[in-house]
Amino acid sequence: MRIGGLGVLLVVACFAHISVGSTGAGLLALFGDDAGARMVVWELRAPRLLVGLCAGACLGLAGAILQAAVRNRLASPEITGVGSGAVLGAVAASTVGGLAAQPAAMAGAALVGGLVGGGLLWVVAGRSGDVAVRGVVVSAVLVGGTLLLLTAKPQLAGAVSRWLLGSLAGRTWEHLAPLWPVLVVALVVACGLAGVMDVLAVDDDHAHAVGLAVVPWRTAALVTAALATAGAVAAVGATAFVGLLAPHAARALVGPLHRRLLPTAALAGALSVVAADALGQVVGVPAGAVTALLGAGVLVVVARRTGGFG
Amino acid sequence: MRLVALLGVFAAVAALALGTSFVLFPTTHLEQVVVWQLRAPRLLLGAAAGACLGAAGLLLRTSLRNPLAVPELLGVSGGAAAAVGTCIAFGLSVPGAPLTPALVGAAVGGALTLLAVRGAKGPAAVLLVGAAVGSACQAVLLAATAMTDSREQGVLVRYLLGSLTGTTWSALVPVGVGLVVAVPALVAVLPRVRLLRLGDEEAMSAGLRPGRARLAALATASLLVAVVVAQAGPIAWVGFFAPALAERLGRSGVVAAASVGAVVVVGADVLARTVLYPIELPVGGLTAFAAVALGLLTARKRVRV
Numbered sequence: 137m138r139i140g141g142l143g144v145l146l147v148v149a150c151f152a153h154i155s156v157g158s159t160g161a162g163l164l165a166l167f168g169d170d171a172g173a174r175m176v177v178w179e180l181r182a183p184r185l186l187v188g189l190c191a192g193a194c195l196g197l198a199g200a201i202l203q204a205a206v207r208n209r210l211a212s213p214e215i216t217g218v219g220s221g222a223v224l225g226a227v228a229a230s231t232v233g234g235l236a237a238q239p240a241a242m243a244g245a246a247l248v249g250g251l252v253g254g255g256l257l258w259v260v261a262g263r264s265g266d267v268a269v270r271g272v273v274v275s276a277v278l279v280g281g282t283l284l285l286l287t288a289k290p291q292l293a294g295a296v297s298r299w300l301l302g303s304l305a306g307r308t309w310e311h312l313a314p315l316w317p318v319l320v321v322a323l324v325v326a327c328g329l330a331g332v333m334d335v336l337a338v339d340d341d342h343a344h345a346v347g348l349a350v351v352p353w354r355t356a357a358l359v360t361a362a363l364a365t366a367g368a369v370a371a372v373g374a375t376a377f378v379g380l381l382a383p384h385a386a387r388a389l390v391g392p393l394h395r396r397l398l399p400t401a402a403l404a405g406a407l408s409v410v411a412a413d414a415l416g417q418v419v420g421v422p423a424g425a426v427t428a429l430l431g432a433g434v435l436v437v438v439a440r441r442t443g444g445f446g
Numbered sequence: 447m448r449l450v451a452l453l454g455v456f457a458a459v460a461a462l463a464l465g466t467s468f469v470l471f472p473t474t475h476l477e478q479v480v481v482w483q484l485r486a487p488r489l490l491l492g493a494a495a496g497a498c499l500g501a502a503g504l505l506l507r508t509s510l511r512n513p514l515a516v517p518e519l520l521g522v523s524g525g526a527a528a529a530v531g532t533c534i535a536f537g538l539s540v541p542g543a544p545l546t547p548a549l550v551g552a553a554v555g556g557a558l559t560l561l562a563v564r565g566a567k568g569p570a571a572v573l574l575v576g577a578a579v580g581s582a583c584q585a586v587l588l589a590a591t592a593m594t595d596s597r598e599q600g601v602l603v604r605y606l607l608g609s610l611t612g613t614t615w616s617a618l619v620p621v622g623v624g625l626v627v628a629v630p631a632l633v634a635v636l637p638r639v640r641l642l643r644l645g646d647e648e649a650m651s652a653g654l655r656p657g658r659a660r661l662a663a664l665a666t667a668s669l670l671v672a673v674v675v676a677q678a679g680p681i682a683w684v685g686f687f688a689p690a691l692a693e694r695l696g697r698s699g700v701v702a703a704a705s706v707g708a709v710v711v712v713g714a715d716v717l718a719r720t721v722l723y724p725i726e727l728p729v730g731g732l733t734a735f736a737a738v739a740l741g742l743l744t745a746r747k748r749v750r751v
Contacts (some may be wrong), residue, residue, distance in 0.1 A: 272519065277683075277734060280682055280731065283606050283731070284731040287603060293591055297587075300584075425585050425588070428585030432579065433578075435578035436562045442571070
């Protein structure tokens, strides 16, 4: 029932998204006679919408997985170093490696970066349980590294800030090609791991008691999250806080069981990116600016409520 | 501590002598101009910035009882950076730029953090709230550069990482004014911070209100950071690096943290100017990497929050 409401909102957001732009063309233009309007909708707006949907779903999914795997309600790609690592990988590939025109190679570089970022947090946080604060620090350091790359190619300031922020401008079908398989794989694997994540999210003793080997399953969950994050980041950039917002909204809607939480978080992520991009196009800012400002507010509320260890 | 002093003298001499032309004793007019108009103000700004950041970092880590409490996570440097960067990217002419927007931005960012922090549960929540405000400010700056496709890439680097490029004597005047206010505030707030270090309950039994004392410490640290960021940007992670290094040398006082901070920034700036000559790295990039190395070494051994 509540998922139905979310679905209705998503459909509305998609209609709004495809109708927003400098020409008045909407979805109906696809079936009309005006070739120019048909091209605008099919070549520009449709891929942009689909990339936004898939990237948002990936980020929402990644956030939900991370929150279970590191057992902290504040965990999300931007707070664990996975997201910033992926951005560093993507920016390195596009500035130093010159791979900007090959979306699949970008996704690979983002995946490597995301895994390195997550691994760095594992090293820094150790067993301290202080994942949130240390993750923020790891993340800030990785952003610093990304900016250092900028000194190598200073003319790319605009492009680098779009990566760090997250923007759907100019996304075409070729960006969608590597993204949707990543989403499908991550969604299938994550739903397969749903039962394991229910156990992981409680505590290690509980996991041992039911005979679950914690470390390998947690690693599998983290790799899945890194994969989903990397796919989204390689396509659109960081899009801050979607991975934090979506799982919280999903938990409020369907409760903590991952069998229902994971798909709902993906839906909520897709909704937030598409709505943010539609709003951003109206106001004239990248989608990531909208999600970052809204998400910062949510982070403030959640951090105050949980004291950072929720 | 003697080692720090020695390194400081060494770094200062190197900062004055090294560059496109090596000058130890300025004799010609050109050499005097290079040393006194270009290198000396840069050295002074670096030293002042490092000292302020070191002191601010010490205030924060002591009052929040967390070695990872750093000015970067306070919203102050983020707010200042966002304000200045936005003005430059959109080509707005503000009287007194870049100092006026920086101070306003720092005040807004810091005030937002302080407002959001009031009544938060425990030190970790304070840090995370600061991080949220900081990333919102960063988003504003990034959006401004992305939207205008600004050619001023130096703005992004300076106000996200920190750089001392192009310092003049006139840039030092507002720093001096800021220090006149900030230093007495620091002296006033230090005794309370020392009590906070013992823990909230002990501080309360000594007649201190921990929440208020923490706010005062945050406000002082914000002021110290704003003074620096307006001119040099948030020279990354010196506020983390300097107190941690001073502690490793066996000193936990504010003077030690400030002097280590000054030496670190001046030394890092000499390296940033000379290592990849003629390319000049932003000094904040070097300090960031030094901080990663130190962080990786110490973070695992640190007591948990």
